[in-house]
Amino acid sequence: MKKELARTYDPKGIEDRLYQKWLDGGYFHAEVNKDKKPFTIVMPPPNITGQLHMGHALDNTMQDILIRWKRMQGYEALWQPGTDHAAIATEVKVTDHLRQQGIDKNEIGREKFLEYCWEWRKDYGSRIIKQLQKLGSSADWDRERFTMDEGCSDAVLEVFQRLYEKGYIYKGSKIINWCPVCQTTISDAEVEHQDQNGFFWHINYPVIGEEGRFVEIATTRPETMLGDTAVAVNPNDERYTDIVGKMLLLPLTGRQIPVIADEYVDMEFGTGCVKITPAHDPNDFEVGKRHDLPEINILNDDGTMNGLCGKYTGMDRYDARRQIVADLEELGLLVKVVPHTHAVGTHDRCHTTVEPMIKQQWFVAMEEMAKPAIEAIKNGDLTFVPERFDKIYLHWLTNIRDWCISRQLWWGHRIPAYYCGDCKRTIVSKKAPEKCPDCGQTHLVQDPDTLDTWFSSALWPFSTLGWPEKTPEMEYFYPTDVLVTGYDIIFFWVIRMVFSGYEQTGKSPFHHVLIHGLIRDELGRKMSKSLGNGIDPLEIINEYGADALRLTLMTGNAPGNDMRFTRSQVEASRNFANKIWNASRFIMMNLPDGEIRQPAPDELLVADRWILSRINTVTKEVTENLERYELGIAVSKIHDFLWDEFCDWYIEIAKMRFNKENADEASANAALWTLRTVLTQGLKLLHPYMPFVTEEIYCTLLPDEETIMTSPWPEYREELDFPKEAAMIESFKELVRGIRNLRMSMNVPAGTKTELFIVGKDAQSAAEFSAVLDSMKGIGRMLFAKKIEVRADAEGIDADAATVVTGRVTAYIPLNELVDKEKEIQRLSAESAKMDREIARAEGMLSNPNFVNKAPAAKVEAERGKLEKYRSIKNQVEEQLKRYR
C-alpha cells in the first residue's frame, strides 16, 4: 500500500514523533566499538539556569550536522552532552528566588542553601536539555553528565590535588578583582572594561616641613586616598628630584607618607605625581612591593568603607568619594576637577564596577601550563577554523596571568584544602583527612571557598569520559575531534580546556576548534535580555519547524562571522522544506504499486545520466565542503541542486515519461528509478541539516527502511560521471530558455503551440540533439511545440520563422503573423553585435602570448571553447539575418 503525503509540509506533530522514534531506536547512542573509527564532539554544557537562545541553537545545529554526517559515514559518532552547574549564575538565581519567598541565604546557612540549589537543578536542569531536543539534537543522552556529578567532581578534586602537589596551585595574598555586589572574587577573564565618563580630581598633598609647598596628584578614585601609603614620581623627573624622600601629610587622615621614585611613573602624563594605593590597584601593588610599602585595605566586602576610614567608615564607596571631594574642597586642597573618560573594570555578569583588592586566594600558576597550549597551535596539533582566531588565542596565552580560582560562593566544588586549627598546617587532599598529619589533632576545617565554575568545565572533554579512571571510553573516544563554540568563550573555556588537557592527559582535548559568531537581530544588534530583542528559537520552531530554523542558521553563515536573523530567511527555509516535500509527494504519487526495476545501463536516457552525474558531483563537493567545515557552502550547494536542477529541470523533463499516455515501460521505469535514486541521495545529503523532513520523506518513500539517520552517506562514483550527457542537457536548457525569452518578447500567449524545426550547426550536433529529444517523451510541452523536427539544414523552412540560436543548434519557429520582421532583425543584430564583442574579447586573450604561455592549459582550452561557441552562434545569427533580408 502506497503511503501518501499531505499537501503542504507541516512540521507540527511530525518532529516530536520522529524524535521519539530516534530515541526509542537508540540511534543517538555510541559505544566503544573497535570495528569502527570513533568521531567525538563534546557539547559545550549549557547552564542549568539557562533557557535556549539563538546562540545555543546555532552551536548545537552545527554540532548536530557534523555528528549526523559522521554517523552516516560509518563512524562511531559520540556527541557527549551535559550541563554546567554555573556556580555564580545559579547561586544568584537561587538566592533571588529564596529572597522572594522571604528566605535569607545567610540565615539558613550553607547546607540548607545547597539543598535548595540541588532542588533547583532537579527542577530546571533538564529544561534546557528538552529544548535542545526540540532542535533535533542527536546527542547521546544516555551519557548526559553534569559538572557536579560524582565523576566530574572526582576529576575536579583529582586535578586540584595534582596541581597543588606540583606547585601549580598555590594560595597567596595578591591583588584580585572583587565584585562588591556578588561578594566574590572573579578572574581576569570575567572583568569587562567599559569606557565611562568620569573625572580627574587634582588634589594637593602638603609637603611636611615646607610651608606652602604641595605635591599635586590626580586621581579618578579619590576615596582610595585613604589607603595611600606613598606618592611616586619618576626618578628622572627633575621637577621633583628635591622632594624624593620627603614626607607628605595625607589629607583627611593625618598620616604621613613618603615621596618615592619609581620608573613606573609616566612623566608626561598628568602632573607626573602618582598617589600609591597598594591595596587597591594592581600597579600600585607592584610599586608597593618594590618599595616595601604598607598595604592598607580600606574597603569592606560590600563596597563600603571599613573601620580604618575614620568619619567615612560605613559609607558606600561612592558616597565616600563625594564626601571626600567636598571635604578636600573645604580644606582648599582640591585644585581642579577635569572631565575624563577612562576604562573601568566591571563584572561581566552584574556590571558592577570591580574593586581591586588584596586578598588571600587560591591561584593557578599559568606560565608552565601555557607552554604546551601555545606549542599546540604552532605544531598543528590544534587548529582553529577560521585560522585567524589563532592570534587571539596566542595573544591571550602569551600574556596570561595567574588564574584566581577561589570563589566566595557555596554552589560549586568546594576547595579540598583543610586547615589544622591547632598547628595551622594546610592539607590538600581529595578525601577529607581525619586528623592533622603533623600534630595529629582533629580540629580540621575545610576551606569555605568553592572553585571557579570554569575550573570544572576545563576538564569537560575528559571528565565526561570517565577520567581519571582509565575507562574504555577515554581510550576510544579521547581526544575528541572537533569543538564547536562561539568566539566569545575562547578565553573562558577553550584555552583552559587545552592547557588542562595537555597537563592531565598529555594531549590536546580536540584537534579542531570550529568557531562561530553571534546571532544578531534584524538591526544587527546583539540579542540580549536587557534589550529584550532576543528571538526565541522555540517560538521559531513552533511556527516554522526545527528544520527551517536550522537551515536559516546555516545559510550563508561563514565560520567566525556574526549573522543577522530575519524572519524572511526563516520563511525561505520553510519554503524549501515544503518544496522538497512536494517534489517527494509528486514522485511518490507516480510510483507504481509494484517494484521499480533497476534499469540496465542502456535504459538510462540522456537526462537520467545528466542528473545522476550532477548529484554525483554535488555529493563529492558537499563532502569536501563538510570536511573543511564549510557548512554554509555545503548546504547552499544541496539547496541549489535540489531546487534548481532536480525540481525545476529534471522533474519537469522526466514527468512526461510516466504519464498515462506513455506506453514505453522501460523509459517510465528508468525515469522513476532515477527520480527515486536522486531524491534518496539528495535527502541523505540534506539530512544533517534538516533531519526531520528528510526522515519523514525517506521512510515514506522507502517503507522498508527504518531510518535515514543510519543510512550510509553517499559516495562519489567515477562511473556515474557523464560529462557528455551533462553538456547535452545544458545545451537543451539553453534552447528552452531561448524559446521562452523569444515568446515573451513577442507576447506569444502560453497556449499557442507552434512547429519547431531544429538545425544543428553540424551533423554531430544534430544527431546528439535528436537523441536528447528522443529521450524526452512529450517534451513538446516544455518547448511550446505541437511538432518538433530535427533537420539537416534550413532548406524549406518558412523564411519568416523566428529563430533561437544556441551554441549547438538553431531553432526555427514559424510564428507567421506574430513575427515582426523589423523587430527580429533588430534583435538578431543586437545578438550579432554582442557576439562580436565576445569574440573580440576571447581573441584578444588568446592572441596574447603571455596568456597562452603562462595561464594553466585548462583555462586556455576553456577560452578556445568559448571562442568557438561564439563564432558558431555568430555564424548562425548571420545566416538568419540573411534569410530575413
Add this chain to the structure above:
RNA sequence: GGAAGGUUAGCUCAGCUGGGAGAGCAUUCGCUUGACGUGUGAAAGGUCGCAGGUUCGAGCCCUGUACCUUCCACCA
C-alpha cells in the same frame, strides 16, 4: 595604545587554491503547465570603500588610506 573583522545589487549576506560578479528577500512584468502560489518563468539592479602596486589577468594577493564593528590593554 595594540589586534582582528567588515566595507560586493534597494536590504541581509555568500564568493573555496586569482581566470567573464552570485543567492535570498524586496521591486517590475508574465503564468489556473495534471507536486508545490510556501509555486513558476523572466526583467531590472553592482566603477566589489578609496588610492597605488604585483600579475597575461585582481572582489580575491601586497602597500597605504577612510569609515564601521568587535576584542584585548594596569597611564594614575
